[in-house]
Amino acid sequence: MAKTPKIIPISDLRQKIGDVLKDVSSGDPVFITQRGRAAAVMVSMKAYERSQHELDVLRLLALGEKEIEAGAGYELDDILQEADHFLGAAKS
Numbered sequence: 573m574a575k576t577p578k579i580i581p582i583s584d585l586r587q588k589i590g591d592v593l594k595d596v597s598s599g600d601p602v603f604i605t606q607r608g609r610a611a612a613v614m615v616s617m618k619a620y621e622r623s624q625h626e627l628d629v630l631r632l633l634a635l636g637e638k639e640i641e642a643g644a645g646y647e648l649d650d651i652l653q654e655a656d657h658f659l660g661a662a663k664s
Contacts, residue, residue: 579603582611 578595582604585592595602596614604612615623639645 575600577601577603579605581608582606 578600585604592602596616602614603610
């Protein structure tokens with residue numbers, strides 16, 4: 573069963589920022605409303621950094637797909653040789 577999201581009005585955020593930060597640091601996002609409408613989402617730094625990393629990976633994958641469609645890709649054997657060379661250098 574999905575967890576019920578934590579939703580608070582901005583006026584509560586002002587009054588209970590310490591409690592809200594505890595909720596956020598536990599990993600749960602907190603949705604902030606203003607005049608009854610969604611205005612912002614607070615997440616922990618760890619969750620933010622993880623989502624940014626995931627976005628970076630997705631952007632790279634999308635770029636790779638575009639390069640393949642344009643015929644600008646690389647041969648698999650060349651990539652594997654480069655990876656072996658890189659991993660061999662990392663062990664040293």
